[in-house]
Amino acid sequence: xxxxxxxxxxxxxxxxxxxxxxxxxxxxxxxxxxxxxxxxxxxxxxxxxxxxxxxxxxxxxxxxxxxxxxxxxxxxxxxxxxxxxxxxxxxxxxxxxxxxxxxxxxxxxxxxxxxxxxxxxxxxxxxxxxxxxxxxxxxxxxxxxxxxxxxxxxxxxxxxxxxxxxxxxxxxxxxxxxxxxxxxxxxxxxxxxxxxxxxxxxxxxxxxxxxxxxxxxxxxxxxxxxxxxxxxxxxxxxxxxxxxxxxxxxxxxxxxxxxxxxxxxxxxxxxxxxxxxxxxxxxxxxxxxxxxxxxxxxxxxxxxxxxxxxxxxxxxxxxxxxxxxxxxxxxxxxxxxxxxxxxxxxxxxxxxxxxxxxxxxxxxx
Ligand code: ATP
Numbered sequence: 572x573x574x575x576x577x578x579x580x581x582x583x584x585x586x587x588x589x590x591x592x593x594x595x596x597x598x599x600x601x602x603x604x605x606x607x608x609x610x611x612x613x614x615x616x617x618x619x620x621x622x623x624x625x626x627x628x629x630x631x632x633x634x635x636x637x638x639x640x641x642x643x644x645x646x647x648x649x650x651x652x653x654x655x656x657x658x659x660x661x662x663x664x665x666x667x668x669x670x671x672x673x674x675x676x677x678x679x680x681x682x683x684x685x686x687x688x689x690x691x692x693x694x695x696x697x698x699x700x701x702x703x704x705x706x707x708x709x710x711x712x713x714x715x716x717x718x719x720x721x722x723x724x725x726x727x728x729x730x731x732x733x734x735x736x737x738x739x740x741x742x743x744x745x746x747x748x749x750x751x752x753x754x755x756x757x758x759x760x761x762x763x764x765x766x767x768x769x770x771x772x773x774x775x776x777x778x779x780x781x782x783x784x785x786x787x788x789x790x791x792x793x794x795x796x797x798x799x800x801x802x803x804x805x806x807x808x809x810x811x812x813x814x815x816x817x818x819x820x821x822x823x824x825x826x827x828x829x830x831x832x833x834x835x836x837x838x839x840x841x842x843x844x845x846x847x848x849x850x851x852x853x854x855x856x857x858x859x860x861x862x863x864x865x866x867x868x869x870x871x872x873x874x875x876x877x878x879x880x881x882x883x884x885x886x887x888x889x890x891x892x893x894x895x896x897x898x899x900x901x902x903x904x905x906x907x908x909x910x911x912x913x914x915x916x917x918x919x920x921x922x923x924x925x926x927x928x929x930x931x932x933x934x935x936x
Pocket of ligand 1: 610613
């Protein structure tokens, strides 16, 4: 549905997009994720036609968009600030884009009702727009975009002005809406959790380039670089010694974990300024086990350094034994344990056994 080939964008001397190659499939929920200033909004605006590109090609639905104005593209954009007209009713706002539509009044009114129903605002047409809540305004903005039946809906941080509860609710509603209408959604967000929850695929951007393009699970489990791993979720990093390459991967030595073979699929790039190689693993990829408990083939030992109780979860920071020789770079390992009734929360200072699975380790070198 959307294809970017070698897209560059300069603002004066500033190189905002540095050779974007990207294919977004029809019907996909696709997110552009990255820190502030990485160029995600610029990329969205070049697809929408609000921004000219300096070089490269943007195709939408197979057609080259060079010279095609925003209002002649099969795309429509929903902005962070809802940009609805406060002096118009809800129905007038939603019908605004149809003002040059040759259809009759009754037909347009039916289209407005249909769009309102889609976003859960059936019967709200006569309401004054200024009296709506933030979530309702965002729905009106969505309905106004959807009524034009675009092939692609571009969403620029549409939920960022909402409070946390409303944002989570709207995330689920947007996913349902996208499935229902079946059109391609492209979402810009700096919120990694939002991207993981909503997207079929995510492009992680840094400094005008795409660092990794993958589904949420692959991004989370096998980040292509330590930088991507740092940006998405919480990951433990431990300094590592590379013992040598094996036919199927790399053998390494890790404090507390001993010697481990990492399959080639789990070997990623270190940051240029990293102090040598490291391994990474998620807090939920390791767990506390009782001493001597059966069925755990990989167990490391240590001392509980910190306990943070969240009700449903407890986070433990564990200082692993066997860190000697790796220097003072070894940080405690953060473990996330789901709390279950009957299992006591452990205390700071207690000895702890940590069970880990070699398959959950990613080597950054
Ligand atoms: P944010 O989440 O903060 O919106 P972003 O990833 O969407 O960030 P962009 O808005 O795409 O970032 O901006 C990318 C870079 O280009 C930034 O450094 C920004 O300052 C610069 N930039 C954006 N628009 C212009 C402009 N019209 N003129 C000059 N520089 C611009």
